[in-house]
Amino acid sequence: xxxxxxxxxxxxxxxxxxNPGALPDPTTGVSPPIDLSTTYRxxxxxxxxxxxxxxxxxxxxQRLEARLCGLEDGYAAVAFASGSAASMALFQALPAxxxxxxxxxAYYGTLLQLNNIVANLGHHVTAIDTTRIDEVEHAFQxxxxxxxLETPSNPQMRVSDIRRIAALTAQRGxxxxxxxxxxxxxxxxxxxxxxxxxMHSSTKFFGGHSDVTGGVLIARxxxxxxxxxxxxxxxxxxxxxxxxxxxxxxxxxxxxxxxRHQTRSAEQIARHFSNHPHIEQVLYVGLTDHPGHAxxxxxxxxxxxxxxxxxxxxxxxxxxxAQSTQFFxxxxxxxxxxxxxxxxxxxxxxxxxxxxxxxxxxxxxxxANDLIEDLEQALATAHV
Ligand code: PLP
Numbered sequence: 001x002x003x004x005x006x007x008x009x010x011x012x013x014x015x016x017x018x019n020p021g022a023l024p025d026p027t028t029g030v031s032p033p034i035d036l037s038t039t040y041r042x043x044x045x046x047x048x049x050x051x052x053x054x055x056x057x058x059x060x061x062q063r064l065e066a067r068l069c070g071l072e073d074g075y076a077a078v079a080f081a082s083g084s085a086a087s088m089a090l091f092q093a094l095p096a097x098x099x100x101x102x103x104x105x106a107y108y109g110t111l112l113q114l115n116n117i118v119a120n121l122g123h124h125v126t127a128i129d130t131t132r133i134d135e136v137e138h139a140f141q142x143x144x145x146x147x148x149l150e151t152p153s154n155p156q157m158r159v160s161d162i163r164r165i166a167a168l169t170a171q172r173g174x175x176x177x178x179x180x181x182x183x184x185x186x187x188x189x190x191x192x193x194x195x196x197x198x199m200h201s202s203t204k205f206f207g208g209h210s211d212v213t214g215g216v217l218i219a220r221x222x223x224x225x226x227x228x229x230x231x232x233x234x235x236x237x238x239x240x241x242x243x244x245x246x247x248x249x250x251x252x253x254x255x256x257x258x259x260r261h262q263t264r265s266a267e268q269i270a271r272h273f274s275n276h277p278h279i280e281q282v283l284y285v286g287l288t289d290h291p292g293h294a295x296x297x298x299x300x301x302x303x304x305x306x307x308x309x310x311x312x313x314x315x316x317x318x319x320x321x322a323q324s325t326q327f328f329x330x331x332x333x334x335x336x337x338x339x340x341x342x343x344x345x346x347x348x349x350x351x352x353x354x355x356x357x358x359x360x361x362x363x364x365x366x367x368a369n370d371l372i373e374d375l376e377q378a379l380a381t382a383h384v
Contacts, residue, residue, distance in 0.1 A: 006071070006186070011253045013063075014070030025063075034246040035059040056234045060242040064249055065216070068206075071185045071252075072198055074218040076226060078233050079245065083181060083201025084109055085238035086215030090146070090177055090197065091118045092236070093228035098123045098145040103130040105158060106150040107179060108348045114148075130160040131292065133168075140172045149195070150179040152296065154334075155308045155344050155360035156353070157283040159292025162299050166194025175225060177217075181205070184335070186259040188300040191220040202240075202248055204335030205305070208258050212247040214240045258337065258365065262305035265368035269361070270307050272372050278379040280357065283308040305363045306334055308344075309375075315356035317382050319343050322359055324378035327366050334362035339371055 004014060025032040038054040051057055061079055069077035080086040087110050091100070102114055104127040114125045128135045130149055147169045151160040162178060169176040177197035178190035184205040190198040200206060202214030219226040233239060240248075263286075270284035285296040286303020311318045321341075322330045328341035340362040344354045363371065 007256050009070050010255055013067050034242050036242055055237050055239055058242055060245040064245040068216050072191050072218045074191050075221045077216050077218045078229050079240050080215040081238045081240050082213045083215035086199050086217045089229050089232040092232050093225055094145050099141045099143045100125050100146045101139045102127050102148040103150045103153055104128055105153045105156045105353050107154045131158050133164055136165055144174045147176045152182055152285050154182050157285055159296045162190050162193040183300050184259050186256050187302045196220050206248055208251045210336035212244050214244055262363050263303055266305045266307050266363040267303050268368040278312050278383050280310040280312050307361050309359045311357050318357045318359050320382035321378045324381040325374050327374045337365045339364035
């Protein structure tokens, strides 16, 4: 039988690793159960059975991992209690005294981890503009073990070349991990472009309803780094609860439909505001005048459900716009069915690379015309 298409795999799973957890539940054949037991009865304490204790393995988590692994066409997926726990596990898994290269405008929380926790563990971190291949080439050191790439970056929407950076990273004997949260695997599959790992904050598009926190690392192939990540999951213990895993499984069924619709609306909003009297610039990878558009089309094949608006005026004008919207809730996070708006500079503070007049929009499933009207009235209110 031919390989199942992405939409079918979202619902029926896949079985790339021969793991039965990837297939429909054998009892119901439809919705899987939630395995809440924290421990498993054994006849002999020396048993090396699959399920011993829920932190080390749990059928609901295993089912989620198998489902996510199939979506990125990976070798194995390791689920965590948040996206931050997933990125932290990879950093902790690196050999002592490692050098890490990171996209300078990656998600702010990832940069906080690297600068304020990972650097204190004896690793060295270099933050660079990964859109520039020459900068990437020059950043490698003898002990570089990881390149952490985010493309498009959050919230500046800069686009880096996954294929070329993957090739450079492999030449230097390091590993490449892409944070694929913003793009989502509906539009972009970094492992197919040469990345060794990809990471998602499942809190975002995977969950999709702003009611579950989670994260996942997916590996392209077996490695000692992957083994160490699995060990950190089981022994470090930042695991998602069975109920959270079940919520994610339920939400994944609608991932493609949600993300496609959200992306269409985001495109409509981006186009509407691209020549607007109150807008200085629209940052949206789906617009042909975006500097990363052509490259993005070769790796993401679409815009995204996220865009940033640089409003005319200063930080206070941008804050006023965010305070004046009705359907865009002023809240952090992204990828949910409800649209959100956020003034990132206020959240990130003075060390932020984010322009003070930037507003990040996460476009939900409301009608695009209502969202446009909402932004129009908020811009008019802020500019009177
Ligand atoms: N990566 C990106 C791109 C994010 O936007 C976020 C959260 O906003 C994370 C990672 C961290 O994920 P979590 O909030 O689930 O820890």
